Every structure is written in structure tokens, then in C-alpha cells.
Amino acid sequence: MRIACAYAPQIALQSVLRGLAEAHEREAPIALAAGPGGRALILALNRSARAMGTVVGMTVTQARARVPGVRILQAQPADVEAAEAALQDLGLGFAARIDAEPERVFFEVGDLGSLYATEKTVAQAIQSRAARLGLFVRVAVASNKGLARVGTRMGDTVLIPEAPKQAKAMLGAAALDVLGPGEETRQALTQWGLKTVGDLARLPIPDVSLRLGAKGAQLARLANGQSDEPFLPQPPADAIEEGIDLDYSVDSLEPLSFLLQALLDRALQRLECRSLACAGLTLRLKLEPRGFDVREVPVQSPTRETSTLLQLVLLDLERRPPDRGVVGMTAMLRPARVRATQLDMFSRAGPAPERWAATVARLSALVGPEHVGLPLLVDSWREEAVAVQPAPASVPTASVRKEANDESHTTGMLAIHRFRPPRDLEVLIGPTGPEALRGKETTAHIVTAAGPYRMSGEWWAGGGFCREYWDVHASDGALYRIHKDRETSKWYLDGYYD
Amino acid sequence: MTATALEQLSAFLVPAHKLETKRGHVPTPWPTLNELLGGGWQLGALNEVHGPRSSGRTSILYASLAAALQRGAVAALVDTESAFDPRRAEQAGIPLRQLLWVCAQPNQTFKAAELIVSAGGFELVGLDLGDYPPRLPTAGWIRLRNVAEKQGTAVLLTARFPLAGTCSAMSLELRQRSVDFGFDAGLDDRRERFRPPLVTGIRSSACVSRGRHGPLSVVECALFFCQPGSSSSSAAPSVAQLAAQRTPA
Numbered sequence: 244m245r246i247a248c249a250y251a252p253q254i255a256l257q258s259v260l261r262g263l264a265e266a267h268e269r270e271a272p273i274a275l276a277a278g279p280g281g282r283a284l285i286l287a288l289n290r291s292a293r294a295m296g297t298v299v300g301m302t303v304t305q306a307r308a309r310v311p312g313v314r315i316l317q318a319q320p321a322d323v324e325a326a327e328a329a330l331q332d333l334g335l336g337f338a339a340r341i342d343a344e345p346e347r348v349f350f351e352v353g354d355l356g357s358l359y360a361t362e363k364t365v366a367q368a369i370q371s372r373a374a375r376l377g378l379f380v381r382v383a384v385a386s387n388k389g390l391a392r393v394g395t396r397m398g399d400t401v402l403i404p405e406a407p408k409q410a411k412a413m414l415g416a417a418a419l420d421v422l423g424p425g426e427e428t429r430q431a432l433t434q435w436g437l438k439t440v441g442d443l444a445r446l447p448i449p450d451v452s453l454r455l456g457a458k459g460a461q462l463a464r465l466a467n468g469q470s471d472e473p474f475l476p477q478p479p480a481d482a483i484e485e486g487i488d489l490d491y492s493v494d495s496l497e498p499l500s501f502l503l504q505a506l507l508d509r510a511l512q513r514l515e516c517r518s519l520a521c522a523g524l525t526l527r528l529k530l531e532p533r534g535f536d537v538r539e540v541p542v543q544s545p546t547r548e549t550s551t552l553l554q555l556v557l558l559d560l561e562r563r564p565p566d567r568g569v570v571g572m573t574a575m576l577r578p579a580r581v582r583a584t585q586l587d588m589f590s591r592a593g594p595a596p597e598r599w600a601a602t603v604a605r606l607s608a609l610v611g612p613e614h615v616g617l618p619l620l621v622d623s624w625r626e627e628a629v630a631v632q633p634a635p636a637s638v639p640t641a642s643v644r645k646e647a648n649d650e651s652h653t654t655g656m657l658a659i660h661r662f663r664p665p666r667d668l669e670v671l672i673g674p675t676g677p678e679a680l681r682g683k684e685t686t687a688h689i690v691t692a693a694g695p696y697r698m699s700g701e702w703w704a705g706g707g708f709c710r711e712y713w714d715v716h717a718s719d720g721a722l723y724r725i726h727k728d729r730e731t732s733k734w735y736l737d738g739y740y741d
Numbered sequence: 742m743t744a745t746a747l748e749q750l751s752a753f754l755v756p757a758h759k760l761e762t763k764r765g766h767v768p769t770p771w772p773t774l775n776e777l778l779g780g781g782w783q784l785g786a787l788n789e790v791h792g793p794r795s796s797g798r799t800s801i802l803y804a805s806l807a808a809a810l811q812r813g814a815v816a817a818l819v820d821t822e823s824a825f826d827p828r829r830a831e832q833a834g835i836p837l838r839q840l841l842w843v844c845a846q847p848n849q850t851f852k853a854a855e856l857i858v859s860a861g862g863f864e865l866v867g868l869d870l871g872d873y874p875p876r877l878p879t880a881g882w883i884r885l886r887n888v889a890e891k892q893g894t895a896v897l898l899t900a901r902f903p904l905a906g907t908c909s910a911m912s913l914e915l916r917q918r919s920v921d922f923g924f925d926a927g928l929d930d931r932r933e934r935f936r937p938p939l940v941t942g943i944r945s946s947a948c949v950s951r952g953r954h955g956p957l958s959v960v961e962c963a964l965f966f967c968q969p970g971s972s973s974s975s976a977a978p979s980v981a982q983l984a985a986q987r988t989p990a
Contacts, residue, residue, distance in 0.1 A: 658800040660871070
């Protein structure tokens with residue numbers, strides 16, 4: 244999981260600057276005051292005002308004396324709320340769920356690989372979109388929320404590596420302030436003679452915890468590139484949450500399934516009261532002794548069936564079991580209207596959408612998700628090339644219908660039963676071509692051989708092929724398709740016509 | 742029971758040989774084969790197609806799936822040996838975007854088929870068991886048959902040998918009669934001596950080796966499976982013509 248943190252420093256000042264239409268107005272020295280009057284304290288300054296000597300904590304009168312042209316503005320609560328909402332909208336523009344706190348928004352960016360080439364481009368895209376919203380943000384991307392927050396204190400665009408050791412090495416030279424210690428903790432660390440994050444990382448965590456408590460232990464883990472802070476996305480306003488805390492940890496699936504069933508049943512009953520169904524499920528498992536396992540269970544079509552949801556959750560848990568015992572569970576269900584399906588009076592109704600989704604999920608759990616789906620033609624000259632595209636969310640139906648007994652179609656097309664991968668073969672070559680073949684599948688004389696048909700390709704993409712194909716009618720009655728690799732001179736059995 | 746009561750009772754009874762008519766069929770593209778099968782593959786039952794290699798069982802499977810999908814039905818294929826060829830399937834008329842394809846290991850095949858059939862709504866589920874089909878105890882076949890019957894799905898098994906025994910409602914045996922080779926008419930005289938032969942098609946005959954209801958038929962149905970792009974895509978010859986051309990295996 245890769246979490247991005249967008250941090251809008253001095254969001255109160257930024258909320259005021261957003262209201263200024265002209266660029267030269269924003270570039271002029273501006274100070275944000277706590278209230279009206281000359282004795283109001285300065286809370287925030289823009290770069291121009293700071294450069295001219297104004298500092299935070301001055302009174303308005305002092306600021307005007309220092310910088311006569313400084314413009315004093317007051318932040319309105321509505322402006323700040325609007326800026327915070329804009330920051331959250333920024334996160335929602337990149338991910339479906341966000342975890343927001345004052346001046347910061349966290350969201351998952353690990354799945355944006357198909358849209359952006361690198362994490363750096365993701366960070367640049369976030370900053371660019373923030374600029375369009377009138378905000379300046381610092382962006383950090385890390386493996387967890389704690390490190391992402393630390394990254395926003397280190398620079399404008401910070402990418403912290405995924406491996407804890409590399410993250411620790413990156414943080415080593417940074418000042419202790421990036422970890423965000425409280426005043427008391429900072430004084431204690433300074434008294435110990437620590438200056439950088441690397442100095443703190445060299446101390447044993449249990450000893451730091453003994454002297455500074457849980458907060459100190461958290462800082463020491465951060466210095467080592469670790470963090471237990473969970474990414475807890477906020478539920479949408481109409482989401483349903485049901486949770487349960489256990490008296491002892493559960494580490495096997497069977498008792499967990501009983502508890503899950505009761506949990507899901509309660510949540511679905513609440514949805515049913517609102518005439519809604521579940522369109523998505525987030526399961527948060529509280530692990531022993533600490534930590535969370537948050538997992539998204541995809542639901543392909545809205546459902547109200549406890550058995551279907553339970554099956555999908557259990558399949559996900561079987562595929563990726565939690566690595567420790569579970570001491571609590573929370574299920575967050577996203578509601579959606581039940582989709583009405585328009586049936587056709589003149590054709591058979593397909594599987595119900597929720598049955599289709601559950602069946603595809605069960606098949607995926609049985610044979611693997613890469614072996615279930617719709618067959619796809621691959622743009623390749625290799626005969627054996629094949630791909631599978633994931634099954635759609637709804638039952639695929641035809642848009643054009645033909646009658647089955649089309650009288651013009653009285654001859655069938657000859658199909659081929661392929662061997663994947665092609666089987667090794669030994670072929671005896673005579674003056675007119677292949678005369679006999681021997682392999683694991685068959686050993687036979689060749690009655691008639693049709694070929695050779697040469698085919699080559701993909702040399703432009705590297706790893707090309709160059710083959711010589713034969714269709715041979717063997718003495719065992721079968722009509723085989725074989726080929727010779729002209730580069731290695733090895734023979735292969737591709738399949739048989741059937 | 743009195744004669745009157747028996748007469749009244751018989752009004753509610755359906756003779757066994759009429760059950761298939763009530764249940765319905767999934768027709769194949771060949772009218773002659775449909776006639777042999779009594780209308781097509783039986784809905785709500787197991788149907789088998791067996792024969793040696795290159796007898797046409799895969800072609801029949803693809804054609805049946807194509808016919809069902811083109812009529813707007815929902816169909817699936819469980820493939821034991823990952824032998825499905827999308828190019829040939831598309832040439833056979835299968836709309837690839839509507840076919841659910843499952844590549845299963847031998848020990849997963851029947852479980853996958855059962856999952857699909859029990860979902861309901863599938864008109865035809867193909868089960869290509871290949872040359873080395875996995876063993877399934879009789880109880881497994883009975884369970885699959887019962888699920889198909891409950892959901893009204895036609896399950897079409899293709900294998901080298903008959904497998905389902907008494908659990909299948911229909912068993913069609915295929916025999917290869919001949920393999921046709923031709924020559925590409927497009928080649929000119931200069932290349933005459935270099936021209937290789939082309940496979941133009943396979944001729945087979947089909948007969949019902951086992952049917953649950955009705956008398957067993959000894960009538961054979963001739964089928965011709967033609968290579969895509971071949972010029973000799975003629976209609977299937979009669980059985981007499983096949984008998985005249987029959988070549989020993």
C-alpha cells in the first residue's frame with residue numbers, strides 16, 4: 244500500500260489568499276490576524292511579508308510599523324472550512340476514500356500505476372490539481388500514514404521508499420522536528436544530545452519507550468521507518484458501520500465466520516430498513532497485540548444477501564489470511580440502490596446479478612482469478628497466444644440475436660484442441676517430409692503431411708519466433724498440427740484438429 | 742384403485758418419452774443432428790459427446806456454444822486442459838465477449854462446473870474433459886445431473902470415452918470417416934511443383950449410442966467440419982456416400 248499525504252501549510256492563510264483574484268495581490272505582503280484591532284496577534288504570513296521582516300506573534304501595530312504596506316486580513320471560519328473541503332476534494336480526485344485531518348489529507352495511490360508512470364508524476368499531478376484549487380500543498384508518498392506525515396515536513400515533494408531500511412536511511416539526516424515531537428519530548432531528546440532522526444533510530448526502542456512513554460516509542464519507530472498508525476478512511480456520510488470487540492483473539496477462519504455472519508447480518512438489516520443494498524465492503528480487523536488489517540472486499544453488484552457477502556469476505560480471508568490473531572472487527576458497508584434488471588419476455592433470463600458476482604468470485608477462489616473470465620484475442624501471430632479478460636460485473640448478453648437453425652450453416656468449422664504449452668516431439672523426416680512422430684501424446688506413422696507453412700514474427704519486439712508448421716494425418720487416425728522451431732530445430736506438438 | 746380414479750390420475754401423468762419435449766432442447770446448427778438428438782441437447786440434463794481424436798467433438802462443442810450464444814442465451818465453458826482456441830472459436834461463431842471461460846485443473850473441473858450450473862440462468866455449460874478426463878465417482882455425476890435438472894441447464898461433456906454412464910440423458914458417439922486434403926487453387930503453374938497439400942476438413946459420422954428415452958437409433962448422421970478459408974465447404978454428404986468413401990482406420 245502506498246499512501247500519499249497532501250499537506251496545505253497555513254491553510255487559514257491559504258483560504259484567504261484563495262479569495263484574492265489577482266496574482267499581484269497574492270504576491271504582496273499579507274499577514275493573517277487573529278482578530279480586529281491593533282492588538283490582534285499575527286497568526287500567519289506569506290513569503291513577501293516574512294521577507295520584509297514581519298514575524299508571527301507580532302501585533303498588528305508592530306507589523307504595520309515594520310512593513311507599512313502590509314495587508315492585514317482575517318480568516319473567516321467559512322473560508323477555512325471551504326479550504327479544508329477543497330483539500331479533501333483534492334484527495335477524492337485521486338482515490339475513492341480519504342483520511343482527513345486538519346491541514347492534511349491521506350489517500351491511497353498504489354493503484355495509480357496505469358495512469359501515472361512514476362510516483363513523482365503522481366505527486367506532481369497532485370500539486371498541479373491543488374494549484375487549480377487555489378492551494379499550495381506539500382506531497383509525500385510512503386508506505387504508511389505516519390511516514391507520509393513525516394515526509395510532508397521534509398520538503399515539498401518527498402517519496403519515502405517502501406522498505407523500512409531504505410526509509411530509515413532516507414530519514415537519517417533529517418532534523419528531529421520532522422517527526423513532530425511535542426515540546427516536552429523535544430526538550431528531552433535535545434537533553435540526550437540527539438540532533439537528527441538517525442540519532443534517535445540508533446537508540447533501542449524499548450528503552451526510549453521506558454523513558455518517554457508511548458509517544459516516544461512511536462517516534463522511535465518512525466525514526467526506524469516503521470509506523471503502526473492505520474490508514475482509516477472516513478466512511479461516506481450514509482455508510483453503515485458495525486463492529487465487534489472480542490474477549491480473546493481468534494486465529495482460525497471457522498469461528499471468525501460465525502462472528503462475521505452476525506456482523507454482516509446486522510449491517511444488512513440496517514440497510515434493508517432504508518431499502519438499500521451493499522455495494523462495497525471494507526473490513527477492518529484489529530490484530531493482536533496491535534495494528535490493523537484493513538481490506539477492501541469488492542462487491543460486483545449491490546446485494547442484500549448475507550450469504551453472498553460472507554462468502555466474498557471468507558474468500559478474501561482465505562486468499563490473504565491475517566498474519567496475527569484477530570481481537571476485533573469492523574465492517575463498513577457502502578449503500579446503493581438495488582438495481583432493477585429488465586428481463587426479456589422472449590429469451591431465457593440469465594443468472595441474477597448477485598448470483599453471477601458470487602459465482603465468479605467462487606470460481607476465482609477455486610481456480611485463480613487469472614483463469615476465469617472472457618477469452619480475449621491477442622494481437623499476435625503466435626497461434627497459441629491467448630488472454631483472459633476479467634469477467635464483467637453483469638452477465639454478458641448479446642445485442643444481436645440470430646436464430647440457431649440457420650439453414651445456410653450446415654457445415655461446421657473445424658476446431659483445434661490445443662496443447663498449452665506445446666508438447667515436445669520427435670519427428671522422423673523423410674525425402675517428402677515428416678514420416679513418423681513420437682511423443683508423450685502419441686507415437687505413429689504419418690499417412691499424409693501438409694506443409695511446410697513457414698511463419699515468423701515479433702522479431703521487432705525482441706524474442707521473435709520462426710516456425711515451420713505441418714498438418715499431419717497420423718496412423719492413429721488423428722490429424723495433428725506440429726511445428727518445427729527453425730532456430731533450435733526442435734519439434735513441437737501444437738494440438739490436433741477435432 | 743378404481744378405473745375412474747386411474748383415468749383421473751393419468752391426466753396428471755406425463756409419459757417418460759414426452760418429458761424431454763416438455764423440458765426443451767438446445768439446438769445445434771445442424772438440422773440432421775438435431776433430428777438425431779430429438780431436437781438438440783436436452784435442457785436440464787447431462788449430454789455426452791465422445792469419440793477419438795479428430796472425430797469432431799471439439800467442433801460440435803464450439804458450434805453448440807455458438808448457436809446458444811447467438812440466440813442470446815448465457816453459456817460457459819469449463820476447460821480441463823486449457824485447450825480452448827479463441828481464434829477457432831470466433832471463426833465458429835462464438836461471440837467471445839459473451840462466453841464465460843474457466844480453465845480448471847483436473848481436480849477442480851467438476852467443482853467449477855457445479856458452481857456454474859448451480860448459479861442458474863445458464864442455458865448451456867460445456868465441459869471439455871480432453872483425452873485424459875478426471876475420474877468422478879457416480880455420486881458426483883448424480884449430483885451434477887441433479888443440479889442441471891434443477892436449474893434447467895444443458896451440460897455438454899466432451900471426452901474420449903463415455904463417462905457419465907446412466908447419469909447422462911444422451912450420449913453421442915463420433916467416428917472419423919476421412920480427412921480431406923486439397924490443394925490451394927490460387928497457386929500458379931510456376932509454383933505447381935512446390936505446392937503443398939492443405940487440410941480442407943474432416944468427415945465424421947455421429948450416432949446416438951445411448952439415449953434415456955426412446956429406442957436406440959442405429960441411424961448415423963454425417964457431419965463435415967471444414968477448415969476455415971477452405972474452398973471445399975460443401976454440405977455434408979449422405980451416409981451412403983460416406984459408406985462408399987469409408988476408409989479403414
